[in-house]
Structures are given as structure tokens and as C-alpha cells.
Amino acid sequence: MLKVLKSGLFTTVQDAGRYGYLNMGVPVAGYMDSFSAQKVNMLLENDDDAAVIEITMTGPTLEFGEASYICLGGALISATLNNEPIQPFHVIKVEKGDILSYGKLKKGFRSYLAIKGGFNVPLILGSRSFFSSITDKDHVVDRAEIPYKVLKHFTPKISEIKVDSFLDEKVLEVSKGPEYEMLTDKQLESLFYREFHISNENNRMAYQLEEQITGHEVSMLTSATLPGTVQFTPSGKLIILMKDGQTTGGYPRILQLSDKAISILAQKKFHDLVSFKLV
């Protein structure tokens, strides 16, 4: 068991996502920054769908109940194991009683903690990803215990990697969304020739952008939405749906973020800047 001494701001367990229930309105969920989460799993030679812990801004304090191997990655948050600094994207051995603490967030927003074999919270509808109304909890609370397998010996094929950090990247690569053609020249100009601030309305469901563009009066029938869909409200607000985002919506879907752009955006917080680039 991993004992949660302090839970941090918003800590969840996430895997590659919950598939097979989109037609019942169940969001995919899963790690927001797939790029980083897949890297930490890869170093531990886990499958992509091994569950990891997703840490948001302020990290938790955790005590390991058994020996195993871990790997951190994603946002840059200083971390220590028994008060000794540890580095991201390194495979690190932990012993029973070791304490992992997080310090200051330096860059990015979401960080990942992977363990050899994955965290073994209950599999519900094919996934271990936390989501309110599906899993018991929607985030990890103080004194929670998160199961994992004890592992005394493991020799990783690669024990560390240097990851090209994209935490400074501001450009979100997008393709045209289904309702792209409704955009006027003026709307296109304001969409592609400026930067947008992330509003304080940002979470695992959606990121809203602070600046608005000229609104519209297009009404459409409700239709499917995806993680990375940019919705355009009549008042001109831009809402980018993320992993916990609703599966259908009635706002025009003007752009669609690439998988990499979703990972880039997942590392943004209130007041950070982003821009769109059509590819």
C-alpha cells in the first residue's frame, strides 16, 4: 500500500482511459498529459494502461508500505525521497517506510508518479481512472491507501532518459473541427494571430480561454465531442474539452487539438499563454 500522508491539491489515479462507454456518455478520462505519463510507464517497462498517480500543482506526501520501483515525470516539481532530492525520468528504488515529498512547482502543472506494475485501484468499466459518479472517489484524500505490488528486484533496461521538455511550448497544433467552415475571416484572424490566456476555469473537464472572439448565432444539433475539441459559444468564448470532458455538446466544434497539443495544454495553468497553429 501507498499511504497518503497529505493528499496535495488535486491528486488522482489515472490510466490510459475508459473506453467502450462513450455512447453512454462516459468520458474517456485517463492521464491528461499522455506524453509524460507514457514515458514514466515506459521506463518502468509497464504497459501504457498501468495506472499512475496524477499530481496537480501541489504534490502529496506519500509513504511506501512495500519495496518497489518508481519513476516521476511531467511538470517540474522538486521532489525528495527521505529528504534526498530525486530526479524526474529516473527509475528509483523505494523501500518499505520511504517517504516521498513534493516541494515547489517550477514549471508545468501536472506531474506523474508511476510504480512498477501500476497502482492497483479497482478496475471499473475497464479502467482505473478516477471519475466522479463512476469511481468511489474523484480524488485521493488524506489517509487513503493505494495498493500496489511489492517488488524487491528489478533491473530496468534503461534507468533514465532525457526528455525534451515541452513545458515551455505555447503553440497548440490543431486541425479543423467539424464546424470550422462557419468561421468568418475576422474570427479566423483573431483565432490564429494572437495568444490566449488560460482562464481560472480550467480543470480535467475543460480549459476555458480568457479572451473571447466575435460571437455567432449558429445553432446546431447536439453531436459528439472529444478530448481536445475546441467549442465556440455564441458569446465568443472558447472552451477546450479535456480528458474528463462531456462526450456530446451543442456548441460548434471549430478546432481539434492534436494528441501532443492536449499534453501541452494539460501542463498549463491559470494565466499561462497559448496560441493555435493549424496543421
Add this chain to the structure above:
Amino acid sequence: MTTYDISIRPFGIHSILVEWPNRVEEAILENILQFIQHLKNHCFEDEKWELVPAYNSLTLIHREKPIDFENFKGQLLEWYAADKKEVYREKLLWRLPVCYDLEFGIDLKEISGLLGLSMEEIIKLHTEHRYTVYGIGFLPGFMYLGGIPEVLEVPRKPTPRPKVRKGAVGLAGKQTGIYPQDSPGGWNIIGNCSVPMFDPKKSVPCFVNVGDKVQFYPIERAEYDLHKIEGEVGIYTVEKIILDA
């Protein structure tokens, strides 16, 4: 089978959007559902597809592979053209119990004034119509229901409530529906449905499918309480009627 003029558009690299004429029409919905059957029975070789129908559209999402749009568009058009024979699709009517007591129907009084109908008339109208499920989304198990009588059309509340309770049955514009979980919401609440619309402990967590019909029937408070207890232990049953095609 009727062939509509469908349009196919890319939607990111993992999915593709097929659209039928921009109308709310049962015949269109049926055509989409027939096409889904055809794709599942004769076209798709793997199980990695997610198919999301809603009103006049079908979104196809592949979990793993990127879609080669131009090729796949041609393939889909061929498949659609080849889908000539209408297959039998069981049409289900779900009868859902709703308690319209004022404790649950917190907006009944107000919309009774707005619509110029007595509360009894509202309940009668709401329960005597059959609604079509045009889509499921927004929240797990949330149904987009069409077919509400015009006299029950009432605008959404000017300010949404921060919390509408699970099971709340609401009216808004041309729509009626059930909140499957506690959620913020701006619909006018007229009652509460006593059976859970989404149960993650079941292998099929949402018993309703797009294309099914729904009809509400009024229940007393005592029956509501009994259903709630049954729901908590997972032994509730929902009345299902198979309609002739």
C-alpha cells in the same frame, strides 16, 4: 432502406464524423442506427471502434489507430451505399417511474403559472407522451429526449442551480430529461425518477440506448422510497415493453 445524402468530415486524427440532413427526425435516427448495425455486422473487423450517434450524426472513433481520412471516407460511403436491407432492430419502450411530489418538483408551481396549466395538467401531459432518445451524453446516462408537447415548452431558468439532485426530471425548451447524478443545471425541475439511469456496478451501466422510447408514469412517495432502497442494493427492475416495428 432509404438512402440519405450523407456528408463525411474529419474530426481529429482518431475520428470521423458522418452527418445526415440537419433535422430532428425519427426516420433519420433510425437510418443512423441501421447503419451502425450494418457496420458492426458486416464491416468492422476489430472491437476498437466507438460509435456515438446523436440526432443527425454518427461519430466513429478508433481507440488506437489514426484514420486515413480520404481512404476511410470512400470506404464508409461504399458501406453506406451497400447497406440496402433494413434489419430487424428491437424497439424498446422504457416506462420510468417519477414522483412529482412538490418536495421533488421544486419548479412545478412556478411553471404552472408560466404555462397557464395546473400542476395536474402538467403531470398528465408529461406522462402521456412517449419520448425518443436522440442521444446520450453530457453526463453518463443523460438522455436527450425529443417529442415533448409544445404546451410544455418552457425556457430554462435564467440562472442555473449549482446543484440539481440525482434523478431530477426537468423541462427546458423542446427537451425533457433526467439528471443521472448530482450536477449543476438550469432546467425546470418537475419531479424525480426513482430508478438510477446510470449504474457503474452493472456490466451495462446504462440500460437505455439511443433510438429507444421513454414514457414516464407518476408514483407516490411511498413507492419512490421503496425504489430508492432497491436501487441502492441494485435489485431494481425497469419496466420494458417491446414495441412492434
